[in-house]
Every structure is written in C-alpha cells, then in structure tokens.
Amino acid sequence: MSKSVIIIGASHAAAQTCVSLRQGGWDGDVTVIGDEEVLPYHRPPLSKDFLSGQKTIDDILIRPEWAYIDANITMRLGVRVGSINRAEKTVLTDEGEALPYDKLVLTTGARIRRLPIDGQELNNVFYLRDTADVLAIKAKVKTAQTAVIIGGGYIGLETAASLRKQGLDVTLLEAMPRILQRVTAPQLSTFYKRIHVEEGVNIIENIMASKITQDGKALQVTTACEQSFSADMVVIGIGVIPNIELAEMARLAIGNGIEVNPFCQTSDPDIYAAGDVTWHYNPIYDSHIRLESVPNATEQGKIVAAHINGAPKPHNALPWFWSDQFDLKLQIAGLSTGFDDVIIRGDIDGSRSFAAYYFEGEKFIAVDAVNAPRDFMFGKLALTKGAALDKVRIANLDNDLKSCIIKPSN
Numbered sequence: 001m002s003k004s005v006i007i008i009g010a011s012h013a014a015a016q017t018c019v020s021l022r023q024g025g026w027d028g029d030v031t032v033i034g035d036e037e038v039l040p041y042h043r044p045p046l047s048k049d050f051l052s053g054q055k056t057i058d059d060i061l062i063r064p065e066w067a068y069i070d071a072n073i074t075m076r077l078g079v080r081v082g083s084i085n086r087a088e089k090t091v092l093t094d095e096g097e098a099l100p101y102d103k104l105v106l107t108t109g110a111r112i113r114r115l116p117i118d119g120q121e122l123n124n125v126f127y128l129r130d131t132a133d134v135l136a137i138k139a140k141v142k143t144a145q146t147a148v149i150i151g152g153g154y155i156g157l158e159t160a161a162s163l164r165k166q167g168l169d170v171t172l173l174e175a176m177p178r179i180l181q182r183v184t185a186p187q188l189s190t191f192y193k194r195i196h197v198e199e200g201v202n203i204i205e206n207i208m209a210s211k212i213t214q215d216g217k218a219l220q221v222t223t224a225c226e227q228s229f230s231a232d233m234v235v236i237g238i239g240v241i242p243n244i245e246l247a248e249m250a251r252l253a254i255g256n257g258i259e260v261n262p263f264c265q266t267s268d269p270d271i272y273a274a275g276d277v278t279w280h281y282n283p284i285y286d287s288h289i290r291l292e293s294v295p296n297a298t299e300q301g302k303i304v305a306a307h308i309n310g311a312p313k314p315h316n317a318l319p320w321f322w323s324d325q326f327d328l329k330l331q332i333a334g335l336s337t338g339f340d341d342v343i344i345r346g347d348i349d350g351s352r353s354f355a356a357y358y359f360e361g362e363k364f365i366a367v368d369a370v371n372a373p374r375d376f377m378f379g380k381l382a383l384t385k386g387a388a389l390d391k392v393r394i395a396n397l398d399n400d401l402k403s404c405i406i407k408p409s410n
C-alpha cells in the first residue's frame, strides 16, 4: 500500500512542503487539509497590495490549482482537523472522517490575538489575518471615510498606509510609548511616525483603547484616558497566537509553539511541524525562537520534505522579513532582540532611504534597510558568515560596504 503524508494547514509552509516532497522524490500520497476555502495564498499582500486593490486573489495564489493537480497533491480545503490519534496514526476531521498517515506535518500557523475589550465584536470592527477578513474590510472601505487602527506593529501600520492611500482619514492608536516598540530601535519608530504623519496618518502613542461602542452608524473608540475617536470602521492588529492546540492535545512537546528539532521533527518522530507554529533552535542566535515570517515557513517546509525523503538537512537559516508602507520597502535581516547599539547609515531624519545596523556589544546582529536593498543584501551575507563590522566606517556613506568588514587578524 502507498505511504501517506498528511499536512494540516494550507498556507505558506504547507504549499512548500507538498511541492518539495514531490521534487525530492516522494511517490506516496500527499494530502493537504486546510480550513480556509482558498488554495494556499501569499499572506503578506493582505495588508498591502490586496487590501489596496492592486492585486486579486488569483494574483496572490502561491501556485495555480493545476500545479497541485500535476504533482498529484490532494487539496482538502474548507476542512478542519479536530484531533490526532498518535497510537493509530490517524487524523480526525471535524466532519468525522479518520484519515491514516505515515508522516504527519503540522503547518497550522497562527491566528489573530483578540483585543479583550467590549465592542471588538461589533459590525465594522475588523481583524486582518485571511482573505475573508480583507474582503470584508475592502467592502467597508468603499463607503467609509474614517478609520481607527488599533495597534502600531507592522500590520497596523501597513493597514494604515493602505487605507490612507485609498483616501480615508486614518488615526492609529498604539498602547506602547512608541510604534514598532517590540521590533525596532527608537530611531526607526521615530522615522516611521514621521513618514506616516507626512502622509496624513494621525498617530497617537501611549494610548490604550478600552472600549468600542456603536453611535448611530459610527463607531466610537474610547481610551483608558477617556479620549474618544469616532470612525466608520476599526481595524485591530495586536499580534497573533500560534495554533498549537492539536499538538497539545496529542501531547507533543510545546514551548512558545510546537517544539521541533533541527529537522523540524516534533517530539514524535513521525510528526513534523513547520512555519509560524514552530518553536525552534536557531544556531546563529544560539536561542529558541518562534518566527512569524514567510521565508521561515518556506525554509522549514523544505527541511521537513528533505527529512521525509531521506536527505536530511538541518535548519540553520538566518531569519529575514520585509514590510511595505507607502513608498517604503523595509527589509530586515537577522534578529535585533537584545541590541544595545544602533548605527544609522544614511539620512534617517530627512530622507526615505537608510539602513540601521544593530549590535549587541561588538557583535553585529541585524540590519533594517529602508529603500536600501544593497545594505540588506550586504547585512544578510555578513550575518550568515558571522562577519564583524566596523561601527565607525559603516556610519559613513562614503565608505564602501565591503570595506566595513573587520578582517580577522591572524
């Protein structure tokens, strides 16, 4: 009888795993089970080109339908898996169907974190994680004139930029002292605030939304300091929670996500996990991390397929990410967590192009490059090779990037 791989979740990690399995020679069954009705699609455009109407669903599909048919991959869409029976090696769908597996892959990703305040369930209050969310937001944008965004992380800021570009009056409320506080240096937060303000977004920091009420057709967002903001629509973007419940019920090891080894195997060697849901060790940073990033989901999908196909390759990729807001393309290589020094290369106060190099002591740990692809590529390579950078030289745009690498002395 043919061997079978079942992949739960049908998004970035799943789309890569199933195709890599075939490319690596897997000739058994491959079934992808996903609870969304749509074929796997690129999620990043949801808050960017798809929201602003420049791309359609067909434009953002990771692969066209024929590619899965050609590769003999069975797509079960609109189907949710409710439990895993490790003893019998089956998964049980919510429709009551038990499907046998030889190898199981959990690519269940993450879901939005809900804001625990009254009114977040009202009409015209939105979250943004999937195509259905964005289609609902787009329908409202057609008639809305004002929007309040709650949350000044990347998704909140990208959404603010998209709605502003479509002509809405946008106010963004951030609970922390500065936008992007969790992920960037203060200089970057100041820069992004300046650009949003220049583009007409009203950004208010250090302010906590405490309830949303309906006032006729309008919504009122009230804050803990008793301010009130009226809007036709509200979009909340305050982060995500990994979908670990299936793994938890199956008693797999859990950290801040499903724990996996360098080959993306969970504590059950026949069950793998990949993507946003994993808690994995990164040798470059010598720490366990959970990443919310497409490159990580794709890379881990390849690692899973390689291991199942008997050609194991340990995961040791450098994390990277991007964000598009207005005319700004931010590319991030590495993890800036724990930085104690930031060197800015370029004019962060007056221009829209520069790079921020992050250091922990003398160790170069990450770069944020805004409209500066050369800095991104250089930083990515330097981080991958573990190169040391000269802080004084890198700060000066006149110095060629390569000349900023400190040569090891023999």
Ligand SMILES: Cc1cc2nc3c(=O)[nH]c(=O)nc-3n(C[C@H](O)[C@H](O)[C@H](O)COP(=O)(O)OP(=O)(O)OC[C@H]3O[C@@H](n4cnc5c(N)ncnc54)[C@H](O)[C@@H]3O)c2cc1C
Residues within 6 Å of the ligand: 008, 009, 010, 011, 012, 013, 014, 033, 034, 035, 036, 043, 044, 045, 046, 047, 079, 080, 081, 082, 107, 108, 109, 110, 111, 128, 129, 130, 155, 243, 246, 274, 275, 276, 277, 291, 292, 293, 294, 295, 297, 320, 321, 322, 323, 324
């Ligand atoms: C608006 C937005 C913008 C983003 N922008 C960027 C960006 O610019 N750059 C970047 O690198 N990353 C970005 N990200 C993050 C990126 O989209 C995620 O890292 C990526 O989607 C992770 O892929 P995944 O396959 O691990 O999981 P997910 O994309 O979360 O997919 C998991 C899938 O599994 C399904 N599922 C869960 N449980 C079950 C079950 N029991 N049964 C069946 N199906 C199940 C879920 O419904 C979902 O469809 C963005 C995310 C969002 C929402």
